[in-house]
Amino acid sequence: MTIHSGHPFPTDDDPVRRLRGRVTSRVSLWTTSEAGLTVSSLMVANGDPARVLGLLDPDSDLAESLEAGAPLVVQLLSWRHRATAEAFAGVAPAPGGPFRTAEFEDTGWGRRLLDATTWAGVRVESVEPRGWSVLVTATVEHVVAGEDDEPLFHHRGRFHR
Numbered sequence: 001m002t003i004h005s006g007h008p009f010p011t012d013d014d015p016v017r018r019l020r021g022r023v024t025s026r027v028s029l030w031t032t033s034e035a036g037l038t039v040s041s042l043m044v045a046n047g048d049p050a051r052v053l054g055l056l057d058p059d060s061d062l063a064e065s066l067e068a069g070a071p072l073v074v075q076l077l078s079w080r081h082r083a084t085a086e087a088f089a090g091v092a093p094a095p096g097g098p099f100r101t102a103e104f105e106d107t108g109w110g111r112r113l114l115d116a117t118t119w120a121g122v123r124v125e126s127v128e129p130r131g132w133s134v135l136v137t138a139t140v141e142h143v144v145a146g147e148d149d150e151p152l153f154h155h156r157g158r159f160h161r
Helices: 015-021 061-065 079-089
Strands: 028-031 038-041 042-045 049-057 071-076 104-106 112-113 120-132 133-145 153-155 158-160
Touching: 028 049, 028 079, 028 112, 038 049, 038 061, 038 079, 049 120, 061 153, 071 112
Parallel strands: none
Antiparallel strands: 028 038, 028 071, 042 049, 049 133, 071 120, 104 112, 120 133, 153 158
């Protein structure tokens, strides 16, 4: 890993990747009891039942462990969680694993970041390949919508407030 002040993709000539990098996204953390992944490509679809959809890296531990019926916690991250976000994204060191970067509690859906004020307990409905990602569709079973101080956003390869 190299830390520098330049643009993270200075020679990237993939126009779709450049388009995706310009879409500002809220950063979330998706966790089971065993694995987790920082996810910024997500949508919430209201309905009966409501659903959460996310695009995950198919090579991630989380994507490899998900199957229909698997429980999952989807939590929205704040600025103070950026080190945890980087650890779960695999771009920062996490001695002992990324779950050691913060305090988590066990729920009926997986591990929840203790100070995440907004989170949902969901159940995986499907995991399907889409492009270079997997599309996870999950039904919402439980929601806590708390204070949303200093939300963490991702834009052009960097975290922002």
